[in-house]
Amino acid sequence: MAEPDQTTEESGGGDAGGPDVVAAGAGTAHGSDEIMIELQEVTKRYPGSNEDAIESLTLQVPKGEILVLVGPSGCGKSTALRLINRMIEPTSGHIIFDGEDVTTVDADHLRRRIGYVIQQIGLFPHRTIADNIATVPRLSGWDKQRTDARVDELLETVGMDPSMYRDRYPNELSGGQAQRIGVARALGADPLVMLMDEPFGAIDPITRDRLQNEFLRLQQELRKTIVFVTHDIDEAIKMGDRIAILGERSRIAQFDTPERILAAPANDFVEDFIGSGATLQGLSLERVRDVQLNTDYPVVRHDVGVTEAQRVLETSSEDWLLVLDDDDRPARWVTLDHLDRTDKRLIENGRKVTALAEPEDTLRDALEEMLLSNAGATVAIDGRGKYHGVIELETLMNVLQRMRREAKAHYARHAEPDTDDTSVDA
Amino acid sequence: MDGIQSWVEFVVGRPGEILGYTIEHAILVAAVMASAAFVSILVGIAVHESMAGRSVALSVAGVLITLPSLALFAIFIPVFGLGWTPSFVALFLYALLPILRNTVVGLNEVDPAVLESAKGMGLSSRQTLVKVKLPLAWPVILTGIRVSTLFITGVAAIAKLIGGPGLGHYIREGQTRLGLPLGMERLWTGVVFIVLLALAFDAFYLILNRLTTPRSLRSRGG
Numbered sequence A: 001m002a003e004p005d006q007t008t009e010e011s012g013g014g015d016a017g018g019p020d021v022v023a024a025g026a027g028t029a030h031g032s033d034e035i036m037i038e039l040q041e042v043t044k045r046y047p048g049s050n051e052d053a054i055e056s057l058t059l060q061v062p063k064g065e066i067l068v069l070v071g072p073s074g075c076g077k078s079t080a081l082r083l084i085n086r087m088i089e090p091t092s093g094h095i096i097f098d099g100e101d102v103t104t105v106d107a108d109h110l111r112r113r114i115g116y117v118i119q120q121i122g123l124f125p126h127r128t129i130a131d132n133i134a135t136v137p138r139l140s141g142w143d144k145q146r147t148d149a150r151v152d153e154l155l156e157t158v159g160m161d162p163s164m165y166r167d168r169y170p171n172e173l174s175g176g177q178a179q180r181i182g183v184a185r186a187l188g189a190d191p192l193v194m195l196m197d198e199p200f201g202a203i204d205p206i207t208r209d210r211l212q213n214e215f216l217r218l219q220q221e222l223r224k225t226i227v228f229v230t231h232d233i234d235e236a237i238k239m240g241d242r243i244a245i246l247g248e249r250s251r252i253a254q255f256d257t258p259e260r261i262l263a264a265p266a267n268d269f270v271e272d273f274i275g276s277g278a279t280l281q282g283l284s285l286e287r288v289r290d291v292q293l294n295t296d297y298p299v300v301r302h303d304v305g306v307t308e309a310q311r312v313l314e315t316s317s318e319d320w321l322l323v324l325d326d327d328d329r330p331a332r333w334v335t336l337d338h339l340d341r342t343d344k345r346l347i348e349n350g351r352k353v354t355a356l357a358e359p360e361d362t363l364r365d366a367l368e369e370m371l372l373s374n375a376g377a378t379v380a381i382d383g384r385g386k387y388h389g390v391i392e393l394e395t396l397m398n399v400l401q402r403m404r405r406e407a408k409a410h411y412a413r414h415a416e417p418d419t420d421d422t423s424v425d426a
Numbered sequence B: 001m002d003g004i005q006s007w008v009e010f011v012v013g014r015p016g017e018i019l020g021y022t023i024e025h026a027i028l029v030a031a032v033m034a035s036a037a038f039v040s041i042l043v044g045i046a047v048h049e050s051m052a053g054r055s056v057a058l059s060v061a062g063v064l065i066t067l068p069s070l071a072l073f074a075i076f077i078p079v080f081g082l083g084w085t086p087s088f089v090a091l092f093l094y095a096l097l098p099i100l101r102n103t104v105v106g107l108n109e110v111d112p113a114v115l116e117s118a119k120g121m122g123l124s125s126r127q128t129l130v131k132v133k134l135p136l137a138w139p140v141i142l143t144g145i146r147v148s149t150l151f152i153t154g155v156a157a158i159a160k161l162i163g164g165p166g167l168g169h170y171i172r173e174g175q176t177r178l179g180l181p182l183g184m185e186r187l188w189t190g191v192v193f194i195v196l197l198a199l200a201f202d203a204f205y206l207i208l209n210r211l212t213t214p215r216s217l218r219s220r221g222g
């Protein structure tokens, strides 16, 4: 996820190597400093209501990033999205889109430049899938050939076979397929910006997980600027380059990267909202390739002989010895007990190694493997299956400590977490 | 049996005449329906978004449909004289309500999520009406037109009383000759051919519905 900061010209002077400083104290998660969407003290009160739905919301979305708005039901997340593409007008404040105040541009044209996915999907029931996806390209005056090609391309993009689905109607799709078409339709004329209001809301957890992964993969290529609304903190952590945790009337409780929010919740509200799973969530943001593996673990090749194996294990403080096969792949876990009791060859003795982690696996995966393993450790392997090192509970504790330390250091550098304690704790 | 036989003889004896009256009847109904549908749909579109407009339009059409038909036909004699014109006008006023009501209901019934996404993609309100609302409301509107047509086909028989065209001829003649030879046969000829004509219209709407609505909308509405 994390990429080196590429904007050297504008941020060059500051703390070398560290995250550069953006207004409001949050570091960039992805390259660009260029702001795509900006809300300036935006307040929205619906006609006939005597309370603000949104009270003085200020935030920025850099180009190419996913900002997730997360918060309890009714806190104004959908309202915030609908302000950006002028489905509704703000009561006060300014919304800047790509450098222009949205109230100065034609609303219909603005909306054609912004992909909008609503929670209820809202496909046109009387139009085929192809016609649904072609809506914005046609409005934008594309010719038939270009439109048709685009429709097929988008169907491929969301993983649906064009020849099979092009001529179907929305009522002939499953819920998950309809969600994908909703996303494909919003991508129609290749908008720079996507507003997504709980786009994976109404589907089962397994399909949702798959759609999320597909979407993240897609985003790697497309690099759209995305504002993504959810009330599910797990989804926020997974999808967001940055997260705005919103309290009542969309007051910002914390605005930061998922890593730092998990490691250093700004206040009780955020802590409650993240819930007790925060630590595990934190582990799922770190990959095996990024951690300091234990390489001092007792390890032998299977052909060293039993005596040598005994010697290695006795001189170490561990109870288990890892035995590698001819290709240096982890094969068996053995204890002194195993070695004493039988005269089996090393490669057949003890227990089979089951808990393995590849570089791309998350630490959370590694932890799960560990809990199920005999030796209480997960073996890290490289892409070809060769032994790389061992992950133990201690390895994970160190990572968690480092994450907390980094978050604290970050906030120490930027004086205050970007928070608003006074309004949200109630 | 005797009655049926003599009725069949009556019908077989004058195919040209019966066909002529049936065609007259059909033309009257078709002309009334075409204009009533046109006007009702336009009015429906104009009022469907305003609560006040909606209730005024529906009340007016509702009052019209409850006027006793004999009276409504007679009212227009001083203005239009006898014949086709007053018949047309009276039937036209009757035909409005079912179409108007279904137009308003159909347009307002469109899923708000569909409208939100239409607006969100940059369709103007006019484009939304033409490309989204009307096509989605069409099966419901068509049902209104169909109900109205069946109703008008029956009521049009009364047109004969004010010198209008159509199969009402046989009903009127049958009535005045009740008890005389061929009186009953005339009455039945009027009734049967009006029903047959209504069935023919119904079949026409079924086909029209098939041709004008995508398969995804066909399970509901018309």
Ligand SMILES: Nc1ncnc2c1ncn2[C@@H]1O[C@H](COP(=O)(O)OP(=O)(O)OP(=O)(O)O)[C@@H](O)[C@H]1O
Pocket (backbone or CB within 6 Å): A046, A047, A049, A053, A072, A073, A074, A075, A076, A077, A078, A079, A080, A231
């Ligand atoms: N059209 C409207 N007219 C009046 N009040 C509205 C309207 N839409 C939303 N509200 C009110 O504004 C507040 C914020 O609503 P909004 O839909 O933005 O919340 P949300 O954060 O998206 O909630 P959820 O997670 O349930 O979707 C709520 O109190 C809601 O009742």
Ligand SMILES: [Mg+2]
Pocket (backbone or CB within 6 Å): A077, A078, A079, A197
């Ligand atoms: Mg919402």
